[in-house]
Amino acid sequence: MDFKLPENTTMIADTARRYLKDNYSFDTYIAQLNESNHLEANRWQAMNDLGWFGLPFAESVGGYGGSLLDVCAIVQELGAALCLDPFVDLIVSPGKLLECANTPTSLALLDRIIAGEARVACGLYDRHAGYHVLNPSLRLNGERLSGQKHVVSDGGVADTVLVSAMSGDELVIVALPFDACGVERYRLLDGSRAASLTLDDVLITDEMVLCRGDAAKQAVSAWFDYLCALDCARMYGACREVYQATLEYARTRKQFGTTIGSFQVIQHYLVDAFIDLQQLESMLLMVSVKGESANVCERGRATAAAKAYYANQAVGITQQGIQIHGGVGVTEELNIGHYFRLVTHASLSHGDREHHMSRFIQAGENQNEVV
Amino acid sequence: MDFKLPENTTMIADTARRYLKDNYSFDTYIAQLNESNHLEANRWQAMNDLGWFGLPFAESVGGYGGSLLDVCAIVQELGAALCLDPFVDLIVSPGKLLECANTPTSLALLDRIIAGEARVACGLYDRHAGYHVLNPSLRLNGERLSGQKHVVSDGGVADTVLVSAMSGDELVIVALPFDACGVERYRLLDGSRAASLTLDDVLITDEMVLCRGDAAKQAVSAWFDYLCALDCARMYGACREVYQATLEYARTRKQFGTTIGSFQVIQHYLVDAFIDLQQLESMLLMVSVKGESANVCERGRATAAAKAYYANQAVGITQQGIQIHGGVGVTEELNIGHYFRLVTHASLSHGDREHHMSRFIQAGENQNEVV
């Protein structure tokens, strides 16, 4: 076994960290929070220049063949910086779905994403289906698509959306223009921009259907696992910062004539956070590798375990971070509360703890059958 | 509302505490642990003299009309003293079942229990049915009774046992001699004596059947709730002692040149225990009243809540008590570990946490229907 990051990944991580340090401060974040358009032209171009747009995708489909580990390295830094640039929402998420769908139409659209030309979002969730992404409530009846999609993360700017729907018993993935739907845009818990879409007998032509049946299921399932791993990376980046900031605060904040870090209860909190952070890092490394495993069962088990674990421990670290910071921790002025929102958000997007515990149990049962 | 114990109950509690203080030390307990007969003639007679044998039962059936609250007061002190005298196992438990069965035969046997003449145990559990006492695995086919009963608490001395069985779809309660069964006697986790019974086509005459059908169900259900409340009382007595002993230990035990009670982490543990103990007391008062409520749904909800709560918090207090005591806490020489075993035992007898959570949910649903 070898837990050293490949040199290339380390370079990607370092570059991301440096880029964000130089170009994205807490003030940038606060300003971006209030924008309805989260695609900031200069940084977007810079990310393109850094090669991030092609990184997540195989060379065979026009990407640069980066691993999930590489993408996690970037997403971790985006989380650490609280950065709201829609790299995951407009590049990785739709791109992965298109790559997994792997049809001429889908790959053509992926090309345009990699080139930085297309603004595509994924609409795989609706509140009726919840996290059960293989059973969306959107219905394709003949050529007509009807129903709703919720929490479509799009940075406030997507013009195309990939939606999942049931056509009879069959799952289908369809690409359609945003403006074919009724759109309500809003902010999410983590500050990112999203939309609810209402489709009312929207006409769907054959070329808009990217794939269907088992192919669609497999694509959505691989996409889901991939995105779960990215959630963990994002949470890890946030937790790392919360831990560091809290440790620093405990070292310097004075109350009762001494630093609060001299109180044993605070010390033990910090030790618990340190240990938990280590374990979170271990789970991130694990899921960064297994989250794109060819063994579907292993992949599902890994992402389920990681997301379930993060939903407990990562949330716990940020809650304690707030508690130790006291009053200032619950204000918008300090980053701690924003990390808490980010982590809460990421712990709920793509499946909450209970959902992933159910998946973990299922994966264990299947494995017993298979192996 | 009024949470003052009635004067009578206070008197009963004081008497029990004084009696046990004078007659039952930790050494007595250690000696009794190793006896196979837990019925010590002098103390048994004394308990009879104190009126405990008749206390739990209504005056109409020859008892002294004590409330569940009164019996809880005694059981709490028995728990606090770690006393293994089978007052609950040979008096309260069989007597309550007989009282609830409320037939001439059952009341005649109850008379003999109150008079201190009969040694009757309850065999309502077997490991196949687990805690589902309305569905025992013992079968009555015609006149023949077959199957097993486990964890029949009898102080090592019962000669008669009340067992539950299914006769077709009907629950029946049968009184039969111990020696009609294959008997294996052993100690339980809390140090008390019990037996497994194997019945192999045992002949059951009509007069041995105490009651059947709905009457049997109602009797077992009332018995079960009553015993759940006593479990809580016993655990409370134990936790009270653990808390006091731990507080005293923290005040006096020196390490690193100071008392361990001067460490903030120990202080917060103790505060948590103090607060939890208060809530445990509240739940005990609640269940001591509602555990014999005429409203079956309220009664079940109360005992389910109390047992579920105790399974978390009472166990937690004793675990922490051990941890703070350190090495000496895990030895047989100190009482703390014995309290831990007692509390673990009582948290599992008559339903563990999960079983009672399920009952609590069910009671809530029924209530919504009924009220």
Added chain:
Amino acid sequence: MNLDFSNEEKEFRKSIRQWMKENVPDDIRRCTARGAMLDKNMQQRWERLLGSQGWLTSTWPEQFGGPGWSATQRYIFDQERASAGAPPTSPFGVAMVGPVLYTFGSEAQKERWLPGIQRGETLWCQGYSEPNAGSDLASLKTRATRNGDHYLVNGQKIWTTQAHWADMMFCLVRTDSTVKQQQGISFLLIDMKTPGLEVRPIYSIDGHHHLNEVYFTDVKVPVENLVGQEGMGWTIAKFLLTHERTTIAGVADIHYEINRLKSAIDALPTETDKQLAVRRLAGLEVDLMALEYTNFRTVAATDEGKPFGPESSGLKIKGTELQQRVSQAMVEIGGLMSLPWDNEEPIGEQIFNQASRRYNFLRACTIYGGSNEIQKNVLAKMLLGL
């Protein structure tokens, strides 16, 4: 031993329930049911409505305008208030400065200030915390210098809830820096409109404006606004900390929250989702029951005239933890439905739409009014006799 309310208390409950049914304004009821925050107008309308009944100051002795209710009645009132979907009232006037005034204030001060509180007309805020005096309150630095018939106040307060709504602030200030920390503190009443007093908002992580910084630059406060003597500030602050509060555990509002959550479970996608949610809720309900019966005991003890012990800190600790756990459960059970932050139309159940804001807001409840860690330190001293 009796766990039921008396017939008189049941009658009282019935009458309050009826009144709530008829009088809680619809917009306020809807706002609470959504889990949203009341604005100043709603909050004040509600408090004035209670004031008009004489119920706002239900904890006050009759001689100062209380309705003469027992602790049990106050408890019942609070239950009915919460289950009718009406908000809790602001504590600063009614529960804090009011009791200080009728205990330590001069006749003139009582006459001047108590009626406004009683009628819900004067809004108060609390000037305690300072940037470098959070948990360590005694180290506060805002100073008041006597200058003829007034004090000149200079310094800064922080975390001042509702300072932007308030007419008046009660404030701890340092009047003497030559004596021991605690002895140099005094208790002043300050008009929020006094020149030199500036209120700056602090936004909380629920996105709302509850808190403020308050800056004092040569703020003139008449000497008749000093409560008690100079140097008595710490005594008054301690009095307030131990002052009886039968509703400190928040039981009534936690009940309301759990019931809201229960009513939304049917909106979850699958049977499994529903079952898991029901089981989680049941765990919270059991813990609430333990808190509730402990609370009942303190209420009953109060009615017997027994002084409050450390139980009251215990209620605060357990109550705030439970509030946080319930709000976390609501967000997590809501799942996707909890993610939108500022949408007009909730996706799914109304209650999940504000759940994450409430969850954020409630992170503060284990911090303010003395963090739970500080509460435990204090309790430990009492228990261990240090």
Added chain:
Amino acid sequence: MNLDFSNEEKEFRKSIRQWMKENVPDDIRRCTARGAMLDKNMQQRWERLLGSQGWLTSTWPEQFGGPGWSATQRYIFDQERASAGAPPTSPFGVAMVGPVLYTFGSEAQKERWLPGIQRGETLWCQGYSEPNAGSDLASLKTRATRNGDHYLVNGQKIWTTQAHWADMMFCLVRTDSTVKQQQGISFLLIDMKTPGLEVRPIYSIDGHHHLNEVYFTDVKVPVENLVGQEGMGWTIAKFLLTHERTTIAGVADIHYEINRLKSAIDALPTETDKQLAVRRLAGLEVDLMALEYTNFRTVAATDEGKPFGPESSGLKIKGTELQQRVSQAMVEIGGLMSLPWDNEEPIGEQIFNQASRRYNFLRACTIYGGSNEIQKNVLAKMLLGL
């Protein structure tokens, strides 16, 4: 980045697995599967068997008789050992006094003592704790007075695991009470059969005899049994505390326990009981996975020659907590089946029959070897740079 074992490591695993299959004695395997404690005979047979393969001292450098395994190989060995139902080996000789001897001992000491440990022939125990020196080890009082060619040892040790089995004890004694506490401590090897040495049993709350008190009355210990110099005892003790242990988290044995528990779920009464147990177990498995991958990382780091950091304390804390949680789950899932204590015939699944004893036994694992609270204190110092 590679989470798989190399082909060589897989081969190694295969060969160990095969060996375990063929060589773990049936009675020992059955004993472990029941969750029961091994007696001295079984424990020693097992250790000698490993010794005969040269595997008992797998952590030792080759020059002192180790098999030359990498940390990964040792980890794999431990996994295979546990999943074959074989017990862990006693740490006192192999993991404690052995490394002390080959690091600090004289040539004569190495020659005399290492072979017996290596072959599993000499059983050791650890004489550290004293009645008034538990967590505060440096305050120990047992003293050794130089008297010609020997020391006279007087005093008392406590919590001495396996003293009643042991041939030898390594012991911290005070040789100088005029200097700073830590500086007056020396490290002695004591033959358990020396006159004046008395072992008294302490029974643990699992009902078994693991621990002892050891009394010393003018016990003569030859000066050649002093390791290092007089006053070096504390240095040696600290060396041992940070000494590498790739299996400190207990991952392999926790896996074994969880698998045992899984296999027993079918014995539960109802479908609901089973589902709830499965869900509880899954939670433990997820936590174990986090521990396991953290452990993997330290193993990989060891093989790269990187020194252990505070991670090792973290593994101990999380590992012991998880062991306790798993054992508690086993008892609670067993329910009724866990209640019998000393019955011959288990009621239901074998594993539940010993579960409550194991649960009791494991309460000690967050206490011994420096309680988790002490571990956290030490970690805090490192983290906070105090």
